[in-house]
Amino acid sequence: xxxxxxxxxxxxxxxxxxxxxxxxxxxxxxxxxxxxxxxxxxxxxxxxxxxxxxxxxxxxxxxxxxxxxxxxxxxxxxxxxxxxxxxxxxxxxxxxxxxxxxxxxxxxxxxxxxxxxxxxxxxxxxxxxxxxxxxxxxxxxxxxxxxxxxxxxxxxxxxxxxxxxxxxxxxxxxxxxxxxxxxxxxxxxxxxxxxxxxxxxxxxxxxxxxxxxxxxxxxxxxxxxxxxxxxxxxxxxxxxxxxxxxxxxxxxxxxxxxxxxxxxxxxxxxxxxxxxxxxxxxxxxxxxxxxxxxxxxxxxxxxxxxxxxxxxxxxxxxxxxxxxxxxxxxxxxxxxx
Amino acid sequence: xxxxxxxxxxxxxxxxxxxxxxxxxxxxxxxxxxxxxxxxxxxxxxxxxxxxxxxxxxxxxxxxxxxxxxxxxxxxxxxxxxxxxxxxxxxxxxxxxxxxxxxxxxxxxxxxxxxxxxxxxxxxxxxxxxxxxxxxxxxxxxxxxxxxxxxxxxxxxxxxxxxxxxxxxxxxxxxxxxxxxxxxxxxxxxxxxxxxxxxxxxxxxxxxxxxxxxxxxxxxxxxxxxxxxxxxxxxxxxxxxxxxxxxxxxxxxxxxxxxxxxxxxxxxxxxxxxxxxxxxxxxxxxxxxxxxxxxx
Numbered sequence: 001x002x003x004x005x006x007x008x009x010x011x012x013x014x015x016x017x018x019x020x021x022x023x024x025x026x027x028x029x030x031x032x033x034x035x036x037x038x039x040x041x042x043x044x045x046x047x048x049x050x051x052x053x054x055x056x057x058x059x060x061x062x063x064x065x066x067x068x069x070x071x072x073x074x075x076x077x078x079x080x081x082x083x084x085x086x087x088x089x090x091x092x093x094x095x096x097x098x099x100x101x102x103x104x105x106x107x108x109x110x111x112x113x114x115x116x117x118x119x120x121x122x123x124x125x126x127x128x129x130x131x132x133x134x135x136x137x138x139x140x141x142x143x144x145x146x147x148x149x150x151x152x153x154x155x156x157x158x159x160x161x162x163x164x165x166x167x168x169x170x171x172x173x174x175x176x177x178x179x180x181x182x183x184x185x186x187x188x189x190x191x192x193x194x195x196x197x198x199x200x201x202x203x204x205x206x207x208x209x210x211x212x213x214x215x216x217x218x219x220x221x222x223x224x225x226x227x228x229x230x231x232x233x234x235x236x237x238x239x240x241x242x243x244x245x246x247x248x249x250x251x252x253x254x255x256x257x258x259x260x261x262x263x264x265x266x267x268x269x270x271x272x273x274x275x276x277x278x279x280x281x282x283x284x285x286x287x288x289x290x291x292x293x294x295x296x297x298x299x300x301x302x303x304x305x306x307x308x309x310x311x312x313x314x315x316x317x318x319x320x321x322x323x324x325x326x327x328x329x330x331x332x333x334x335x336x337x
Numbered sequence: 338x339x340x341x342x343x344x345x346x347x348x349x350x351x352x353x354x355x356x357x358x359x360x361x362x363x364x365x366x367x368x369x370x371x372x373x374x375x376x377x378x379x380x381x382x383x384x385x386x387x388x389x390x391x392x393x394x395x396x397x398x399x400x401x402x403x404x405x406x407x408x409x410x411x412x413x414x415x416x417x418x419x420x421x422x423x424x425x426x427x428x429x430x431x432x433x434x435x436x437x438x439x440x441x442x443x444x445x446x447x448x449x450x451x452x453x454x455x456x457x458x459x460x461x462x463x464x465x466x467x468x469x470x471x472x473x474x475x476x477x478x479x480x481x482x483x484x485x486x487x488x489x490x491x492x493x494x495x496x497x498x499x500x501x502x503x504x505x506x507x508x509x510x511x512x513x514x515x516x517x518x519x520x521x522x523x524x525x526x527x528x529x530x531x532x533x534x535x536x537x538x539x540x541x542x543x544x545x546x547x548x549x550x551x552x553x554x555x556x557x558x559x560x561x562x563x564x565x566x567x568x569x570x571x572x573x574x575x576x577x578x579x580x581x582x583x584x585x586x587x588x589x590x591x592x593x594x595x596x597x598x599x600x601x602x603x604x605x606x607x608x609x610x611x612x613x614x615x616x617x618x619x620x621x622x623x624x625x626x627x628x629x630x631x632x633x
Contacts, residue, residue: 056526057487057545057588088505089529114533115494117502299585315534322489322543326592329580 003247007217013046016225018288022062026072034076035258040249045083052091074103081105088118093125110136112317113143116151123158135160138318141171149187162191170199170281174209185214193217196232199281203232222259228287229277279305283312300328342624343369343405348412349379358600359617365624370402395422408432415439433459438507444515446471447618463515465608466490468615469542474520476565482549486522491530493537496606540595540607555584572618
């Protein structure tokens with residue numbers, strides 16, 4: 001280990017937005033973004049949990065517009081790159097331009113692992129706008145390694161600055177992370193990153209495996225705040241990476257402080273692996289479905305685990321929160337084969 | 338007196354080929370030319386069906402096509418429609434049914450607003466997701482008003498061609514605008530999802546509408562939606578509700594599924610079937626009017 005530099009990407013203000021049901025206020029994001037910047041975090045991602053334009057019936061409405069939140073965060077950031085997530089089909093280039101006006105310097109363009117070609121127009125647009133652009137493949141447990149490589153290469157060809165592989169369902173075990181990261185790092189000339197979910201309790205272990213397998217960008221959130229059982233807890237990750245001899249900018253103490261001072265007080269529930277989250281990881285279901293499933297079982301009086309298993313069987317992908325109602329209705333009415 | 342109006346198709350790809358088979362079933366339309374720009378599979382397919390073809394695009398149509406061709410379907414691209422096909426069809430007094438997102442002419446969702454557009458020289462068919470959802474938005478807004486309407490359209494990866502993939506924003510922006518203009522919502526939002534599951538999933542469309550007038554009984558809204566679905570099924574037989582209307586506070590939710598007629602594209606391509614079926618429905622209505630005028 002020769003002090004390999006690992007770039008840390010904090011997504012408390014994006015993936016963590018799911019866990020607070022998109023209720024962030026300008027004061028909260030200013031405090032968290034300012035703290036992360038001072039703690040030496042390289043990229044700070046902030047949007048609705050489902051990316052730009054995510055505020056909706058389908059994914060939940062944002063309490064405060066993401067553009068106002070970006071402006072508030074931007075005023076507190078000196079060194080880090082303020083980053084937005086964009087899922088083509090939900091957010092648009094017009095949204096990206098607006099985000100840039102509000103201080104965004106980087107964008108992660110995310111598609112389902114087999115659909116990289118829908119990111120082309122958005123990555124081109126980001127580069128034209130002079131932004132740092134990341135190709136972000138979601139639900140990477142759902143495709144074989146060869147296919148992931150093919151899709152990553154497409155994003156590289158559009159001009160992505162690095163490729164991020166996400167274990168959006170928190171389904172992967174370390175071996176699965178290793179083979180994916182190794183294959184993609186060998187296939188592309190740009191850096192590779194990893195985004196973990198903790199549904200099977202593997203977020204930190206998988207993130208460490210990712211960097212040991214060649215990833216140099218790593219995602220995390222303060223207190224692990226995120227969809228499902230949350231993400232790799234970034235203050236833990238900083239400690240683990242430092243102990244393992246990696247070179248990280250982040251200040252370990254300052255990260256712990258900001259988690260305690262600014263995140264603990266706003267958490268709606270402890271970021272534990274509850275039964276629903278565990279089932280997401282086990283069945284390979286998109287993590288942000290969790291709270292929407294909990295909402296649906298109130299109306300339809302079902303076991304949330306049954307809904308998740310059926311969603312997994314049907315191969316639902318990120319963004320298909322509407323199908324939770326569909327599955328719940330069909331389970332309730334005995335229409336599921 | 339002729340009983341059919343002559344029509345042509347520009348763009349012999351998947352959409353154009355599917356349109357061709359739908360025209361063969363039509364009582365009022367006769368396909369008189371298929372126009373491409375190369376000797377493609379689609380051109381050969383049309384030839385094998387005995388249809389005159391050209392590989393000089395819209396110019397070939399004007400030069401060599403039957404002068405009696407009155408209606409032309411454009412299944413090319415927004416850029417081609419804006420730059421060449423739209424203006425040239427107008428110049429030559431042919432009615433254009435635009436299946437691209439160019440939208441030179443007004444948006445048309447036949448079951449909602451075709452009557453107002455019978456005189457328009459160029460009509461635009463919005464998007465597949467728009468055709469599948471705007472009738473429901475309108476069914477709600479006509480009885481209870483619509484402050485906001487949001488649709489989520491999921492299509493199988495296999496039925497999303499390179500044109501759709503390269504223009505995701507065009508889909509969401511055009512659909513959102515048409516939800517407002519045609520559907521009658523004050524504010525529209527559209528989301529599109531591609532799902533790669535095998536075997537491919539049928540197109541599903543979720544529609545949420547926030548009503549303006551909460552005093553309108555849910556039964557009235559439900560009846561309006563059910564009536565609309567019946568009308569829509571007249572030209573899209575594979576349109577069914579997977580989840581019937583529900584209402585929570587001021588939000589009405591419906592989930593629909595569109596199974597295609599598998600004329601040329603497989604049944605899971607309900608997205609392509611519905612926009613083509615809408616285009617044919619529009620053309621038939623216009624043809625009926627032309628035939629009536631011709632006989633007077």
